[in-house]
Amino acid sequence: MIYTLTNLIDLAASLGLIFVLGFAYSRVQRMMRHPRGSEAFLGAIFGLSAITQMLRPFEPMEGLLIDLRNIPIALAGAFLGWRGAAACLAVTVATRLYVGGVGMWAGALGMVLALAAGIYWARKTKGAERRGILALLSLALLMSAHLVAALILPEAARTLFLAQAALPIFLVNMIAMPIAASILERERRLVLAEDRLRASVHHDPDNGLATPEVFQRDCAVQACARDDGGFTAALALRLRSPSGLAPWRSARSRKQLLAAIHLRLKSEWPEAELACGYGDSTLLVALPRDALLAPEETLAMARRIVTDAPYDQGHMRARISADVQMLTLPHSDSLRPILDRLSFANASGAVRTPAAPSAQTRGAADPDPAALRTANHGSLDRIFAKAEMLMTTRQPRHHSHRRTDTGSDAA
DSSP states (O other), rough: OOHHHHHHHHHHHHHHHHHHHHHHHHHHHHHHHOOHHHHHHHHHHHHHHHHHHSOOOEEETEEEEEEOHHHHHHHHHHSSSSHHHHHHHHHHHHHHHHOTTTTTHHHHHHHHHHHHHHHHHHHTTTTOOOHEEEEEHHHHOOOHHGGGGGGOHHHHHHHIIIIIIIHHHHHHHHHHHHHHHHHHHHHHHHHHHHHHHTTTTTTTTTTOBBBBHHHHHHHHHHHHHHHHSSSEEEEEEEEEOOOTTTTOOOOHHHHHHHHHHHHHHHHTTTTOOEEEEEETTEEEEOOOOHHHHHHHHHHHHHHHHSSSSSSTTEEEEEOEEEEEEEEEEEHHHHHHHHHHHHHOOOOTOOOOOOOOOHHHHHTOOOOOOOHHHHHSHHHHHHHHHHHHHHHHOOOOOOOOOOOOOSTTOOO
């Protein structure tokens, strides 16, 4: 009876470690801002769990060792994306090869098969809003394909494994895998529900500025409707720090300062109504076509508007310092990762800006988007290329400026 109880305790400990992974899944995703980083980090955690299972097997009968290493690996393939799956596989396979033994290559192959089964299942069920018990049982059945790796064992070991271990491992897979996967699936749905709720918020409650998602969507609509290359780039501004921002100590007050800066910029460019804040120090303001024609002048004017006059904060008045640059708005990629990576120039205030257009282009009465794109090389060339992607196949309104596109911009 003691021997049987010990086995049950060992099995419960192994399953408990796997179930803890399910609860860690959503916590890590909430704590880490970057999805790519959270996937890789979770993959490493799942890999360490598989290693723990590998090094601590339980023995249901004398001479028969069973571990649940392939369950965390299959879960990584099913729920963590390719980055998490790759991190998990790298950790576990490297450890198995380091341990060595007669079953080294069979064990490594079994891990690869379990991971591949998880990835295949994830792709097949990707469109399902909710993956129920039948889907989770199918995952358990698919990941049990790792048992096929026993066929490359030496004959004596293969015969022993298939006769004694294959069926118990299969039964444990069919019981433990759906339970662990159901925990992960529940956490996944909670994360998706939170993302949808976050996406439904259109404006920051502290300053009324749009969220990055709403800002990106509205800019794309404006660029498509205007058909002139405007609203495909934004003025990016980041507050410089800390001494000049002493009156704005709290994050909320700095967010309100960003809204005040937007009002000043709008006085110069009335069409620049679309703006969003990111964090408490970054402001994006979508620019119309006229502002994009002369980027150097636009940046200099924006810097002057923002920094020349002081701002009121309670009973204090203070000037601020800020870095500015042009930012091409993405057509389909998310704006948040781009803002996370956004770097400004050095503290001296120099900024990297697109080349200014020629005088001939600035003097044109109403150039078409292709002519503007030719005149504005460098970053603005990419800006208008994205605008062209938003356009329909309509002909330009001003036929006097028509030209043949060589296709280089599309490339």
